[in-house]
Amino acid sequence: MGIFNINYANLVSTLLPVRLRKPIQTAWLKALVSGSMLPLYNTFSSNRSNNLYFLSHCSQVCFLEATLNDNFDNTSRRIFISDMYIANQLYVYLDIESYFDFIGLDSEIGSTSYSSPSWLYTGAEMSAATNGFIVNIPIIYSGVISSFRIRSLVDKYRLPGYGSYFILYF
Numbered sequence: 001m002g003i004f005n006i007n008y009a010n011l012v013s014t015l016l017p018v019r020l021r022k023p024i025q026t027a028w029l030k031a032l033v034s035g036s037m038l039p040l041y042n043t044f045s046s047n048r049s050n051n052l053y054f055l056s057h058c059s060q061v062c063f064l065e066a067t068l069n070d071n072f073d074n075t076s077r078r079i080f081i082s083d084m085y086i087a088n089q090l091y092v093y094l095d096i097e098s099y100f101d102f103i104g105l106d107s108e109i110g111s112t113s114y115s116s117p118s119w120l121y122t123g124a125e126m127s128a129a130t131n132g133f134i135v136n137i138p139i140i141y142s143g144v145i146s147s148f149r150i151r152s153l154v155d156k157y158r159l160p161g162y163g164s165y166f167i168l169y170f
Contacts, residue, residue, distance in 0.1 A: 059162075082134050136170055
């Protein structure tokens with residue numbers, strides 16, 4: 001919008017009365033405006049552009065991927081989001097529970113009813129499998145991008161009660 005684009009150098013010479021438009025007077029007023037108003041204007045315009053970017057992106061997966069790629073992988077755009085899916089829930093029991101099951105080790109291939117090898121998941125991963133998602137990031141960014149920065153960005157744009165998510169480096 002044109003209302004927020006202000007050219008202060010042109011504004012000083014336009015608002016100055018004609019009889020006072022001398023080069024020294026105009027230069028002095030431009031120096032005053034550039035020292036006091038331009039830093040405030042630049043802060044305002046950068047905050048406005050950040051707010052417009054935030055308002056133009058909702059919590060849909062395509063917008064969340066676009067936001068992550070805009071911030072961390074702007075050139076190749078390899079960051080993507082996948083659904084969390086666990087096919088078989090495999091439980092490990094204690095000896096006291098008297099339930100013996102094979103967990104699909106290499107030495108047990110073919111001796112279990114589960115597909116070999118089977119993966120063991122934590123309780124948090126199992127509960128998040130119903131409505132969670134995985135943020136897939138290339139391995140070259142594992143030491144470059146902080147996981148806290150990724151989590152803060154995802155938490156800013158995702159729906160509040162959607163579920164948990166995990167960061168996976170591929």
